[in-house]
Amino acid sequence: MTLTSSTRQYTSFWATVIEQWHQRWPTLMSLLPDRSESDLTEQEREQVAQAMQATTSRLKTWFRWRANASKNSSGRRRRKKGTDELIQEVFQDDNAGRKLKEYEMYSKLHYEEHIKKHVHDKIAQETEKLAPAEKLTPAKRLEIIKSTIREVYNEEDEAVKEVVRQRLEEHNRKIEEGIKEPSQRTPEDYARAIEDCATVLEKILTPLSHKTGWKFLVLMGGPDPGMGGKITAASYNEGVTKNGKTFAETYLDFKKYCLTPYTTFLEGIYCERLDP
DNA sequence: ATACCCCAACGCGGTTCTGA
DNA sequence: TCAGAACCGCGTTGGGGTAT
Numbered sequence: 166m167t168l169t170s171s172t173r174q175y176t177s178f179w180a181t182v183i184e185q186w187h188q189r190w191p192t193l194m195s196l197l198p199d200r201s202e203s204d205l206t207e208q209e210r211e212q213v214a215q216a217m218q219a220t221t222s223r224l225k226t227w228f229r230w231r232a233n234a235s236k237n238s239s240g241r242r243r244r245k246k247g248t249d250e251l252i253q254e255v256f257q258d259d260n261a262g263r264k265l266k267e268y269e270m271y272s273k274l275h276y277e278e279h280i281k282k283h284v285h286d287k288i289a290q291e292t293e294k295l296a297p298a299e300k301l302t303p304a305k306r307l308e309i310i311k312s313t314i315r316e317v318y319n320e321e322d323e324a325v326k327e328v329v330r331q332r333l334e335e336h337n338r339k340i341e342e343g344i345k346e347p348s349q350r351t352p353e354d355y356a357r358a359i360e361d362c363a364t365v366l367e368k369i370l371t372p373l374s375h376k377t378g379w380k381f382l383v384l385m386g387g388p389d390p391g392m393g394g395k396i397t398a399a400s401y402n403e404g405v406t407k408n409g410k411t412f413a414e415t416y417l418d419f420k421k422y423c424l425t426p427y428t429t430f431l432e433g434i435y436c437e438r439l440d441p
Numbered sequence: 442a443t444a445c446c447c448c449a450a451c452g453c454g455g456t457t458c459t460g461a
Numbered sequence: 462t463c464a465g466a467a468c469c470g471c472g473t474t475g476g477g478g479t480a481t
Contacts, residue, residue: 266473269453276454284454310454311471 267326268318270333276314279321284313355390362401370403380404382412384423386431396435398428 197209272280287309318326362385370381386398400423402411413419 266452269473272453281454288455314453 267329267333268315271318271321271325271329272314274329274332275325280314280317283317284310287313355388359389359391366401366403370401374403384427386428388435396428396432398424398431400424 197205200209291309318329366383370383374380381401381403383401383403384398385401386396388394389397400413400419402413405411406415413423416423
């Protein structure tokens with residue numbers, strides 16, 4: 166069954182889906198398996214009705230989401246898909262991640278010295294309440310950790326909170342900068358990205374060289390913000406000779422026969438872009 | 442017009458599992 | 462034996478579709 170309609174009239178579609186679903190997986194059976202419809206109390210009827218309503222709502226969302234053609238380009242997933250995932254992975258170190266809450270940043274900064282003891286005390290307290298052989302579930306444990314972090318943070322000095330807020334602002338700003346549209350990017354953004362090129366290429370090409378047994382030479386270039394936008398070319402060499410020399414160092418005419426023609430090629434590209 | 446809802450991913454810390 | 466991955470549940474995120 167699919168959810169598609171140019172008129173967006175789904176009334177009969179929903180009626181069919183919801184009816185079939187409740188016939189096949191009756192809410193009463195899952196909620197009160199030992200009871201029949203006829204001997205329910207008023208409260209139980211209300212309980213079942215609410216559960217059915219919740220299921221209906223969830224069903225609608227499920228179908229809508231899967232019928233939504235733009236699902237792969239929206240929401241959080243947009244940041245993960247659409248470009249080469251391998252390259253994306255390399256950039257993730259710097260750009261990925263969501264904005265944190267204040268208490269999460271507080272935990273990052275002070276877990277060991279300010280929070281850990283409280284968490285351990287709380288876990289010990291909760292464990293005492295259990296039967297001798299019983300252990301806290303991982304979920305419960307995590308719930309305790311998170312709620313304790315929040316409690317400790319709420320009790321914390323205002324000075325500490327201020328530092329946390331500053332670090333949080335810094336952190337969140339970095340995330341926002343990382344997902345800027347090209348039109349919003351400043352020369353400083355480009356310059357920083359160019360500076361990072363060697364590190365990024367090393368991250369990709371070193372393991373690739375180990376896997377393939379090959380060596381790599383990358384030619385790159387474009388407008389250089391550091392030189393007033395002048396077209397500049399550069400190379401990245403992965404692999405050196407026994408004497409520790411790169412291809413660019415062993416080939417004396419590398420600049421003349423590689424970099425210079427490549428710069429001319431780049432100038433052609435960027436001139437075309439400027440011309441109407 | 443806009444409020445609301447939901448999606449999948451990610452973040453948290455500690456434990457358990459898996460594979461080298 | 463050890464390192465690293467997977468897992469746990471809840472809260473949060475940005476954005477698009479739907480309902481009002």
